[in-house]
Amino acid sequence: MPQEMTLTFRCPKELDGLLPLPMLAASGLPGWVKEMPAQAFNAVLSRDHDTVKRCPPFIDAMTSGFLIPLICDVKFENGEFTWDYDLPPGGESGFVRSPIGFHDASQVTGTPLFDADRYLIKFHNLWTIEAPDGYSLLFTHPVNRFDLPFTTLTGLVDCDRYHDAWIHFPARWHDASFNGVLPKGTPVAQCFPVKRENWSARTAAFNEEETQRAHDLTNAIFRDKSVYRRQFRA
Incomplete structure (x- = not known):
């Protein structure tokens, strides 16, 4: 059996019991994976064929690591974000009190993400994360979650050293036609522990x-x- 490793998630004491908890990704599969058939008719082969539900690499990627949840309901309607969430004052740690922030488009000048008329959003995460010695964390969009109206950017953080401040998650809101609510607890990022080693x-x-x-x-x-x-x- 592989050795069990631990990531430590901490939040300000004022928020203890108020925030949705980070979770093992294996516990956060979306409903469509659970409801989809294991086989479907393949018109090319004229017979039933396995779907991705029976593809171990597809499922294993979705169920590995940890999911970081959205801290409250966020409504997106007619291009505008709103929320109704009253957190206690920031106290000594001075945490942010909104679920999202924004990045000016200038920060991605020269990348395929640049759009002069569009901000990047930033999902606020109010958990600090400490990894075991020698491990970094790869943060990325929740794997295979093409149903979400945003795409979280990918980053690698040395969380064995950097663990006393928050890591927030920039994302591109790609579905301008979306009107509705992202529920509290929606995964906004998935993280994978990565051991730092030299490879060739x-x-x-x-x-x-x-x-x-x-x-x-x-x-x-x-x-x-x-x-x-x-x-x-x-």
Whole structure:
């Protein structure tokens, strides 16, 4: 069994019991994954075929790491964000009291994200996060959550060293036609612990034994789509 590691999430004492809790991503699968069929009719093959619900890499990516939740309901209507959330005063730590902030477009000048008439939003996170020694955290958009009307930017933070201040999450609101409410607890970021190590890349052509192994495994997968899940999934 792999060693169990711990991320420590802390919040100001004034907010203890008021904030939605970060959660293991395995506990935060969206309803559409649970409700979708395991197989669907494939018109090209004229038979039922497995959906991504039976694809271990797709599901394992969604259920790995931790999800950071939106701190309250946020309404988006006609291009305007509103919320009704009364947090206590910031106290000694001086935490922000709104669920979102904004980045001026100038901060992404020269990137594909730049739009002179559009701000980037920033989801406020009121949990500090401490990782074990030697580990960083990769923060990114919740994996495979194409249903969300925003896309969170990706960043890597050395949270074994930087853990006494908050990490907020810039995002691009890409669905201008969305009108509705993002509920409290909606995942706004997913984080993965990453051990800091030095890596190099090596390339090589198959030798005879490796060629045979690739041939055998490819044929086995063709005959039985569950080979990876049964024999290789950790």
